[in-house]
Amino acid sequence: MSEVIIATKNQGKAKEFTRMFQPLGFEVKTLLDFPEIKDVEETGTTFEENAILKAETIARLLDRMVIADDSGLAIDALxxxxxxxxxxxxxxxKSDEAxxxxxxxxxxxxxxxxxxxxxxxxLAVASPGKETFIVSGTCEGLILREKRGSYGFGYDPIFFAIEKGKAMAELTPEEKAQISHRANALRKLESELPSLLAGAGKK
Ligand SMILES: O=c1nc[nH]c2c1ncn2[C@H]1C[C@H](O)[C@@H](COP(=O)(O)OP(=O)(O)OP(=O)(O)O)O1
Ligand SMILES: [Mg+2]
Structure with a gap:
């Protein structure tokens, strides 16, 4: 199986990527497998900038293709x-509960x-010496009044996913992967993966 590196230290993202890349024939490694690598400072002003920053920094460091995810929750009333x-x-x-x-x-x-x-x-895909490729995805919802469910990570328990009529944390990993912002972004990347990965593997 080919290997793809996701430049994240977030366990929740790591699990979702591992699951989503499996049917595509990729084994996922993350920065949790490289504990010596320090956090990349997220100094950008947009999700895209921060994803590019993380992907390019780690791609340079490891001298190979890397995908980074920068994500978050945007609330209209705030x-x-x-x-x-x-x-x-x-x-x-960084406390999900707090x-x-x-x-x-x-x-x-x-x-x-x-x-x-x-x-x-x-999602940013960076390779040394190549132009960085960027895609994005969203997922619409409502903020609940209390936490619900125990799947997922981050803000999932307080996010009511309109498409499923349930809290994100009430969705199984499979159900979340049908509608999530991460899955929607990854779907835009899928068709590009073969060419992005050409010659980008482990050296
Ligand atoms: O599907 C999700 N379900 C619930 N919450 C989520 C999700 N996706 C992102 N989030 C929240 C978690 C965190 O509060 C922030 C991501 O911040 P972000 O900087 O991209 O990730 P991070 O610092 O946890 O790990 P890293 O930078 O190593 O990838 O948005
Ligand atoms: Mg971060």
């Missing part, structure tokens, strides 16, 4: 926040019909 700051919304220590609690608190007085939100995912 003018798009937490957005690119989703991972650290409640503080530097992040969700902060959102729920900020939306306490927001009525049901004003709780629209979407997940966004930018």
């Amino acid at each position: 003018e798009g926040r937490p957005g690119i700051y989703s991972a650290r919304y409640a503080g530097e220590e 992040n969700m609690n902060k959102v729920l608190e900020e939306l306490t007085d927001v009525p049901d019909n004003e709780r629209k939100a979407r997940f966004f995912c930018a």
Whole structure:
């Protein structure tokens, strides 16, 4: 099986990519397999910029093709926040629980019909000496009033996925992969993968 490296330290993303790449014939490795590699600072002002930053930095470091994911939650009633700051919304220590609690608190007085939100995912494919390729995907939803379900990661328990009529964390991994922002972005990448991977494998 061919190997693809995803430049992420997020366990939840790692699991989803492993599952989504399997039917495509790829074995996934992530930065969890390279503990010596330090976090890339996310200094960009958009998801795309941060995905490119992570992919290009790690591709250069490993001298091979790398895919990076920068993603997050944009809430209409909060003018798009937490957005690119989703991972650290409640503080530097990156706690999913604290992040969700902060959102729920900020939306306490927001009525049901004003709780629209979407997940966004930018995927960047970088190879040394090649132009970086970028795609993105979204998933529409509403912010719930309490946490529901135990699948997934991040903000999944407070995100009601409109397409499925359930909280994201109530969806099995298979169901989430039918509608998620990450899966929607990956689908746009699929047809490009063979050419992006040509000559980009392990050296
Ligand atoms: O499907 C998802 N379901 C729920 N929450 C999600 C999802 N996708 C992204 N998210 C949230 C998690 C985190 O709060 C932020 C990503 O931040 P982001 O910087 O891209 O990832 P990260 O720092 O966790 O790992 P890394 O940069 O190593 O890939 O958005
Ligand atoms: Mg990050």
